[in-house]
Amino acid sequence: MFAAIEAGGTKFVCAVGDQNYHIVEKIEIPTTTPAETMEKVRDFFSQFEIKSMAIGTFGPADINRQSPTYGSITTTPKEHWQHYHILGYLKEHFQIPIVFDTDVNIAALGEAKFGASKEVKNSIYMTVGTGIGVGAIVNGEMLQGLSHPEMGHIIVKRHPDDDFVGSCPFHQDCLEGMAAGPAIEKRWNKKAYLLEKDDFVWELEGYYIAQALISIILTLSPEKVVLGGGVMKQRQVLPIIHKYVQEFNRNYLSFPQLEDDIAEYIVTPGIEGLSAIKGALYLAKTQLNED
Amino acid sequence: MFAAIEAGGTKFVCAVGDQNYHIVEKIEIPTTTPAETMEKVRDFFSQFEIKSMAIGTFGPADINRQSPTYGSITTTPKEHWQHYHILGYLKEHFQIPIVFDTDVNIAALGEAKFGASKEVKNSIYMTVGTGIGVGAIVNGEMLQGLSHPEMGHIIVKRHPDDDFVGSCPFHQDCLEGMAAGPAIEKRWNKKAYLLEKDDFVWELEGYYIAQALISIILTLSPEKVVLGGGVMKQRQVLPIIHKYVQEFNRNYLSFPQLEDDIAEYIVTPGIEGLSAIKGALYLAKTQLNED
Ligand SMILES: Nc1ncnc2c1ncn2[C@@H]1O[C@H](COP(=O)(O)OP(=O)(O)O)[C@@H](O)[C@H]1O
Numbered sequence: 304m305f306a307a308i309e310a311g312g313t314k315f316v317c318a319v320g321d322q323n324y325h326i327v328e329k330i331e332i333p334t335t336t337p338a339e340t341m342e343k344v345r346d347f348f349s350q351f352e353i354k355s356m357a358i359g360t361f362g363p364a365d366i367n368r369q370s371p372t373y374g375s376i377t378t379t380p381k382e383h384w385q386h387y388h389i390l391g392y393l394k395e396h397f398q399i400p401i402v403f404d405t406d407v408n409i410a411a412l413g414e415a416k417f418g419a420s421k422e423v424k425n426s427i428y429m430t431v432g433t434g435i436g437v438g439a440i441v442n443g444e445m446l447q448g449l450s451h452p453e454m455g456h457i458i459v460k461r462h463p464d465d466d467f468v469g470s471c472p473f474h475q476d477c478l479e480g481m482a483a484g485p486a487i488e489k490r491w492n493k494k495a496y497l498l499e500k501d502d503f504v505w506e507l508e509g510y511y512i513a514q515a516l517i518s519i520i521l522t523l524s525p526e527k528v529v530l531g532g533g534v535m536k537q538r539q540v541l542p543i544i545h546k547y548v549q550e551f552n553r554n555y556l557s558f559p560q561l562e563d564d565i566a567e568y569i570v571t572p573g574i575e576g577l578s579a580i581k582g583a584l585y586l587a588k589t590q591l592n593e594d
Numbered sequence: 595m596f597a598a599i600e601a602g603g604t605k606f607v608c609a610v611g612d613q614n615y616h617i618v619e620k621i622e623i624p625t626t627t628p629a630e631t632m633e634k635v636r637d638f639f640s641q642f643e644i645k646s647m648a649i650g651t652f653g654p655a656d657i658n659r660q661s662p663t664y665g666s667i668t669t670t671p672k673e674h675w676q677h678y679h680i681l682g683y684l685k686e687h688f689q690i691p692i693v694f695d696t697d698v699n700i701a702a703l704g705e706a707k708f709g710a711s712k713e714v715k716n717s718i719y720m721t722v723g724t725g726i727g728v729g730a731i732v733n734g735e736m737l738q739g740l741s742h743p744e745m746g747h748i749i750v751k752r753h754p755d756d757d758f759v760g761s762c763p764f765h766q767d768c769l770e771g772m773a774a775g776p777a778i779e780k781r782w783n784k785k786a787y788l789l790e791k792d793d794f795v796w797e798l799e800g801y802y803i804a805q806a807l808i809s810i811i812l813t814l815s816p817e818k819v820v821l822g823g824g825v826m827k828q829r830q831v832l833p834i835i836h837k838y839v840q841e842f843n844r845n846y847l848s849f850p851q852l853e854d855d856i857a858e859y860i861v862t863p864g865i866e867g868l869s870a871i872k873g874a875l876y877l878a879k880t881q882l883n884e885d
């Protein structure tokens with residue numbers, strides 16, 4: 304049996320899966336203090352015989368295996384979790400191989416192995432939720448350089464009719480500051496799901512996401528782009544994103560993926576809600592084979 | 595002996611090297627018509643006994659090995675070369691393994707194996723010249739997805755005091771349209787090297803290059819950034835780039851590379867003038883071992 308954890312800011316999803324990556328059991332644990340949350344995580348997994356484990360966590364996190372603080376959350380605004388060493392706790396209680404990465408990276412991996420991007424070797428997964436995060440798969444593997452990608456904070460041009468200052472505490476009007484769930488709610492002073500019928504809200508949203516996507520496409524040249532997260536539940540934004548990606552491209556990149564086939568190129572998740580957990584199961588199992 | 599070609603818009607550089615990647619002989623051929631240019635290329639290499647060859651070309655080019663037009667230039671503004679099949683010509687005259695890629699990709703490879711980024715596994719090489727091109731090395735290998743990266747055309751925010759419309763025929767004011775050599779010369783109506791003493795020219799230049807770099811750094815998380823090309827001969831622009839990269843980052847990414855160590859992070863080439871040729875020699879030899 305293999306263990307998977309998706310550690311999110313509001314809840315931890317824990318699951319065990321068999322060697323065909325079928326989920327055998329799965330629970331959700333509310334994210335409170337580390338002590339309380341991690342004890343429940345431990346109790347859940349203690350019921351099973353587990354060969355290896357993978358965890359994808361909210362960030363920023365230290366995923367550099369050579370680093371002395373590998374396996375810890377770093378500078379999150381969630382006070383209790385600042386510099387908390389998740390991997391350390393898990394390693395103390397489970398003497399098995401455990402891999403640590405970010406939630407979006409393992410979601411990208413899940414989509415790449417089982418979901419919307421399973422036919423290609425290069426893809427990205429972007430989540431538009433409380434924050435904006437992007438995981439990238441290059442040549443079948445999660446992209447990692449100096450650290451994990453941080454594409455959520457890419458620079459975007461303002462829409463001429465948008466005077467919202469932006470909500471990113473670092474950059475104000477970066478992508479996340481203009482287009483994440485909290486940015487929408489601050490700009491319009493309403494819950495995002497209540498804005499469903501307001502066309503201009505989603506026009507702006509598509510405008511900013513498309514800008515970031517075109518920069519990412521020019522940089523990584525992915526063969527598939529997958530968009531998930533709470534905000535993308537508003538499916539009406541997807542064709543607006545398509546429209547603006549084409550508009551920003553101005554026929555420069557001339558692939559069918561950016562022209563007639565764009566609706567199959569920029570898509571919603573193939574295994575929505577399970578992208579990260581399935582990615583973690585995959586990572587846990589393949590990691591074991593490598594060790 | 596191994597053969598290397600750097601196919602540029604103004605000249606072709608051809609070289610042969612030994613198995614330690616030492617250059618044995620090297621010539622430059624002006625880029626005129628394909629027939630004339632390629633004949634001289636053939637004549638040069640015919641003098642040697644060559645085991646394999648690699649060519650890095652100006653773009654856009656089809657570098658997808660599965661594509662039926664692999665090995666050709668695609669939609670260049672250089673009329674004679676549009677859809678010219680360089681690889682086809684070479685394969686006809688040399689029955690050896692030949693690899694085809696872009697000039698910036700092989701320059702990135704050259705710097706990664708022998709130059710400024712040889713200590714790391716993830717790096718980028720940006721050339722700021724007639725155009726702006728970027729090659730990326732991920733995990734020691736050239737990044738390739740749907741196609742080669744096209745980061746030269748990334749979206750940038752205008753500087754508030756810059757009213758130049760931009761010179762990119764597709765996007766007008768993308769990075770290349772604002773910061774490549776021809777953009778500088780159009781904006782100021784002077785040759786770029788004559789503007790050496792004008793501070794605001796280089797302030798603007800640094801502003802745009804830094805913006806693109808921060809987006810690329812957020813996306814690829816390179817461990818080293820190398821800047822080459824004609825415009826970068828103006829070394830005074832480098833510290834301005836450092837300043838703006840830090841300004842745009844706003845302490846978000848907190849690595850020493852973006853703080854105190856930025857002068858060793860964003861650098862000029864380690865083997866200036868030879869990055870592409872040495873990269874091609876490396877590619878030619880390693881390719882042979884794989885075939
Ligand atoms: N149905 C919806 N329509 C629009 N926005 C939504 C919807 N559901 C959630 N959101 C937005 O998404 C954010 C939560 O993102 P989500 O991806 O669910 O979780 P998280 O990013 O915290 O893991 C909230 O800020 C909210 O604004």
Ligand SMILES: Nc1ncnc2c1ncn2[C@@H]1O[C@H](COP(=O)(O)OP(=O)(O)O)[C@@H](O)[C@H]1O
Nearest residue numbers: 602723724725775776786787823824825827828
């Ligand atoms: N010393 C210099 N100072 C400033 N700009 C230069 C200098 N040398 C060349 N350039 C600019 O660089 C461009 C040529 O770039 P280069 O990298 O030499 O060739 P290419 O990009 O064609 O391969 C020209 O447009 C010119 O404006």
Ligand SMILES: [Zn+2]
Nearest residue numbers: 456471474477
């Ligand atoms: Zn930001």
Ligand SMILES: [Zn+2]
Nearest residue numbers: 747762765768
């Ligand atoms: Zn452009």
